Amino acid sequence: MKSIEQLLAENPFFEGLDDETLTTIAGCAQNVHLREGETLFQADDLADQCFVLRTGRVALEIVDSGGHGMIVDTVQAGDLVGLAWLVPPYRWDLDARAVEPVNAVAFDAMCLRTKCDKDPRVGYLLMQRVAGTMHDRIRSARVRLLDVYGVPGGS
Amino acid sequence: MRDNTVEAPQTHTLLLEPSDGVALTFAPGQFTMLGRPGHAEIPISVSGAADHPELLEHTVRAVGDASAALIDARPGDVVLVRGPYGRGWEIADAEGGDVLIVAGGIGLAPLRPAILEVLAHRERYGRVTLVYGSRTPDQLIFQEELERWRGRFDVDVAVTVDSATPGWRGHVGLVTSLLPRDVDADSTMAFVCGPEIMMRLTADALVDAELPPGQVRVSMERNMKCGIGLCGHCQLRELFICVDGPVFGYQRVRSLLLGRGL
Numbered sequence: 001m002k003s004i005e006q007l008l009a010e011n012p013f014f015e016g017l018d019d020e021t022l023t024t025i026a027g028c029a030q031n032v033h034l035r036e037g038e039t040l041f042q043a044d045d046l047a048d049q050c051f052v053l054r055t056g057r058v059a060l061e062i063v064d065s066g067g068h069g070m071i072v073d074t075v076q077a078g079d080l081v082g083l084a085w086l087v088p089p090y091r092w093d094l095d096a097r098a099v100e101p102v103n104a105v106a107f108d109a110m111c112l113r114t115k116c117d118k119d120p121r122v123g124y125l126l127m128q129r130v131a132g133t134m135h136d137r138i139r140s141a142r143v144r145l146l147d148v149y150g151v152p153g154g155s
Numbered sequence: 156m157r158d159n160t161v162e163a164p165q166t167h168t169l170l171l172e173p174s175d176g177v178a179l180t181f182a183p184g185q186f187t188m189l190g191r192p193g194h195a196e197i198p199i200s201v202s203g204a205a206d207h208p209e210l211l212e213h214t215v216r217a218v219g220d221a222s223a224a225l226i227d228a229r230p231g232d233v234v235l236v237r238g239p240y241g242r243g244w245e246i247a248d249a250e251g252g253d254v255l256i257v258a259g260g261i262g263l264a265p266l267r268p269a270i271l272e273v274l275a276h277r278e279r280y281g282r283v284t285l286v287y288g289s290r291t292p293d294q295l296i297f298q299e300e301l302e303r304w305r306g307r308f309d310v311d312v313a314v315t316v317d318s319a320t321p322g323w324r325g326h327v328g329l330v331t332s333l334l335p336r337d338v339d340a341d342s343t344m345a346f347v348c349g350p351e352i353m354m355r356l357t358a359d360a361l362v363d364a365e366l367p368p369g370q371v372r373v374s375m376e377r378n379m380k381c382g383i384g385l386c387g388h389c390q391l392r393e394l395f396i397c398v399d400g401p402v403f404g405y406q407r408v409r410s411l412l413l414g415r416g417l
Contacts, residue, residue: 012336057326059321059323059327060327061321068320069320069321070318070319070320071318071319071320071321071323071327072318072327073327073328074315074325074326074327074328076326097321099323099324100324136332139329140328140329140332143329143352143353143356144317144318144329146352147290147317148259148260148349148350148352148353149259149260149261149288149289149290149294149317149349149350149353150290
């Protein structure tokens with residue numbers, strides 16, 4: 001059975017991190033398995049965890065007050081699920097649900113924030129990776145906002 | 156017209172047989188000028204198999220009067236066809252190497268003849284990957300065929316949509332997020348068709364992954380009228396899309412796709 005450090009080292013999200021840093025953040029991590037349909041978190045809940053997927057796919061959904069949902073993104077192996085754990089008030093603004101069986105590493109958010117505060121080097125290395133995820137999601141949202149596959153005017 | 160199949164809302168595939176019995180031979184990626192009598196002609200890429208030119212397929216999305224008239228055609232109706240025109244994908248250039256096909260929206264239609272060509276001669280190519288993006292699940296075209304291709308052991312098929320309702324088990328996000336992470340830059344040829352911003356993002360991501368721009372081909376869409384390089388309607392700086400294209404190596408059109416007001 002692989003250690004958490006090994007699982008982290010194998011995951012593309014943590015590519016390039018040194019052993020010391022991996023050991024530091026592994027102290028906040030645990031290996032988790034989610035069944036298809038299982039919820040990782042729901043909007044308005046306390047953002048006390050984040051997940052890095054090893055296998056499977058997670059849908060990020062926004063549900064309106066009428067209960068109608070829309071999947072706005074999916075996250076796959078090697079990607080981070082959850083950003084709100086980093087910024088106050090630490091509350092989720094969408095739902096995350098496994099659309100197929102998922103293996104993931106779950107992190108205790110407070111533990112991770114505390115370690116980042118204590119060791120800015122670790123914090124910076126981690127934030128570089130989180131910022132990469134944020135950048136990708138913002139760019140993806142902006143391009144999709146253009147509705148490039150929508151019906152253009154024409155003949 | 157022999158048949159009219161609904162692919163997605165406002166998007167139909169028209170199956171045409173020549174009234175004079177003479178097959179219209181074409182190369183994958185070429186287009187024809189199509190029109191119903193009494194309506195304008197519009198350029199539409201052929202979407203069927205090049206080795207069955209006796210039945211010509213075009214997949215049309217209704218975005219105006221001429222295209223709406225085409226998708227309203229019924230079996231037995233006359234559709235006027237002129238062509239084929241332009242330079243196609245020249246897919247044989249990829250023989251011996253890997254093939255990556257990236258389509259967005261109705262851009263899968265011009266690529267379908269290339270896909271069928273590759274699958275008909277599967278042994279001539281290495282790894283074959285199709286990445287397809289659409290607005291929503293119900294806008295995906297060639298759905299049955301996509302499922303068949305996905306079921307093959309010798310083709311990797313990845314589909315994504317911009318958004319979906321719960322129940323969709325597939326991917327949601329940009330096509331670029333599904334591009335293979337291990338593209339073999341030495342042997343891969345990529346064929347990309349869709350909205351220009353999607354083609355640019357895709358081609359740039361592939362170039363970032365070390366694929367030479369000359370190994371990425373894109374299909375440009377412009378307001379072709381004559382189809383033979385005379386009228387200038389489709390002129391883009393020094394290029395006439397109808398005769399120099401519509402398929403171009405990315406190195407030739409990259410600066411044009413980056414430009415403003417194109």
